[in-house]
Amino acid sequence: MHSVPFVDSHTGGEPTRVILEAPFDLGSGSLAERREIFAAKYDDYRRAFCTEPRASDTTVGALLVPPSDPTCSVGVIYFNNTGYLNMCGHGTIGLVRTLEYLGRLQPGPHRIDTPVGAVGATLHADGRVSIENVAAYRAEKGFVLPVDGLGKIAGDIAWGGNWFFLIENHGLEIALKNRDQLTDYCLRVREALALRSETQKIDHIELLGPSHVADSRNFVLCPGGAYDRSPCGTGTSAKLACLCADGKLSPGQIWRQESVIGTIFEAAYHLDRAGSIIPTITGSAFVNAKGDIVLDEQDPFQFGIS
Numbered sequence: 001m002h003s004v005p006f007v008d009s010h011t012g013g014e015p016t017r018v019i020l021e022a023p024f025d026l027g028s029g030s031l032a033e034r035r036e037i038f039a040a041k042y043d044d045y046r047r048a049f050c051t052e053p054r055a056s057d058t059t060v061g062a063l064l065v066p067p068s069d070p071t072c073s074v075g076v077i078y079f080n081n082t083g084y085l086n087m088c089g090h091g092t093i094g095l096v097r098t099l100e101y102l103g104r105l106q107p108g109p110h111r112i113d114t115p116v117g118a119v120g121a122t123l124h125a126d127g128r129v130s131i132e133n134v135a136a137y138r139a140e141k142g143f144v145l146p147v148d149g150l151g152k153i154a155g156d157i158a159w160g161g162n163w164f165f166l167i168e169n170h171g172l173e174i175a176l177k178n179r180d181q182l183t184d185y186c187l188r189v190r191e192a193l194a195l196r197s198e199t200q201k202i203d204h205i206e207l208l209g210p211s212h213v214a215d216s217r218n219f220v221l222c223p224g225g226a227y228d229r230s231p232c233g234t235g236t237s238a239k240l241a242c243l244c245a246d247g248k249l250s251p252g253q254i255w256r257q258e259s260v261i262g263t264i265f266e267a268a269y270h271l272d273r274a275g276s277i278i279p280t281i282t283g284s285a286f287v288n289a290k291g292d293i294v295l296d297e298q299d300p301f302q303f304g305i306s
Contacts, residue, residue, distance in 0.1 A: 003292035006049070007101065009094040011285040012230030012263030016094030018062045019049055020102075023295075030068050032115040035077045035084055038063070046079045047304035054293060054304070057081045057226040060091045067113035073105065075113035081224040086116045087161030089233010089265075089281050093129040096121050097285040116161060120280075128284050131233060135276035136160040136241035136269070145199070147192040150185065160237030160279065163202040164220075165193060174209040174217045176260055179227060182207060186221035206235045214256035214264055230283070231257040231265040237279035240269045244277050 005020040024042045026034040038046070048054065050061045060080050067075035076095055078085035085091075092112060099105040100123055107123045120132030140157040143165070147153050155167035167189070172182055186205040193199040203223040211217035220228040220235045228235070236257045243249035255267045266282045295302045 001294065001296045003294045004049075005292050006290065007098045007287060008289035009098055009285045009287045010229075011090035011093045012259055012265065012283055013261050014090045014228055014230035015056075015059050016062055016088075016091045016098075016285070017049060017055065017059050018064060018095055018098045020064055022063055022065060026065060028066070028068070030115075031065070031075050031077060031113050034065060034075075035115045038077055038079075039084055044303040046084075047081075047306055048295060048302060049293060050079060051081050051304035051306065053301055055081075057224050058229065060085070060088055062088070062091050062095050069111070069113045069118045072111040072113040072118050074099065077115060080222065081226070083223060084115075085162060085223075087114050087119065087134060087234055089131055089133065089161065089235075089237065090228070090230040090283070090285075092119060092121060092131050092233065093281075093283050094285040096123050096129045097127070098287055101287045128282055130280050130282040133233065133237045133279045133281060134161050135272070136237040136279050137277060138238075138241045138245045141242075141245065143199075145189065145192050145196075147188050150188055153189060153192075156242050157199070157202060158238035158241045160239075160241060161234035162204050162238075164204045164206050164235055164238040165189060165199070165202050166206045166208060166235075166238060166242060168208045170207050170209075172207065172209070174207060174219045174260055179219075179260065182219045182260070183221060183225075183227060186219070186227075187225070190221065204232075204235060206232065206238065208239070211256075211258040213262075214258035216255075217258040217260065219260045227260065229259060229261050230263055231259040233265065233281045233283070236265050236267045236281055240267055240279045241277050244269060
């Protein structure tokens with residue numbers, strides 16, 4: 001029997017579980033290389049950390065590791081109930097607040113190493129966190145996809161740290177009361193995407209609609225089949241890339257993105273020297289639990305219910 005310390009938080013309602021000490025050795029390669037080792041050799045621990053009976057399908061895990069980039073304060077590998085993430089906006093906000101709670105970070109700018117590169121993170125004096133994400137871009141506008149039971153669906157394919165298919169003309173009200181219908185719609189779209197070789201990389205579906213309190217409201221289906229309670233940091237980044245490409249949002253202009261449960265991220269972007277879109281996402285997170293995950297060899301579900 002052994003234990004692994006963790007701290008839980010939520011960002012806009014979406015949970016993050018920070019694993020403070022890896023109970024295995026991932027070596028000293030890049031974060032992308034260490035993620036592959038994690039997946040190949042120690043995937044049982046991912047299930048132990050992020051699936052029942054200890055967690056739910058909404059939980060995103062964040063494994064703290066030493067950074068490979070010397071300019072970074074910390075390295076992190078994100079994962080969930082079904083696999084591994086490239087980057088996670090809400091998770092990074094939660095990670096920063098967790099490190100503040102533990103006394104490891106002070107207000108001010110920091111850099112965090114991830115499998116897709118270093119991201120900036122500013123901890124503000126009021127507790128909010130701004131994430132300067134990796135470069136975002138739209139790969140294709142108006143991609144038409146035949147979907148069983150829905151007909152032909154048109155949407156944009158964009159990268160915001162993860163791959164998204166963004167759909168506006170879906171005919172559904174984005175409201176919590178409609179979560180089953182929204183989830184079914186997104187699952188059908190994802191199944192159709194998985195059948196095409198050029199779109200198999202897309203694992204997040206984002207539906208967008210009007211908001212009474214922000215610029216837009218979204219419903220994001222995550223790879224594990226759960227919907228994002230937050231406005232989704234990487235999904236909001238992908239949306240900024242589309243807005244920029246369409247000339248609908250200028251550099252520095254604030255975009256307020258509301259989630260399906262009513263929480264809000266503020267977002268903006270700037271262009272780097274190469275002309276790439278660099279999104280900044282600002283939100284709030286709250287630490288709500290800490291403890292130890294106990295792994296008991298006598299427990300048939302010590303590594304989760306898969």
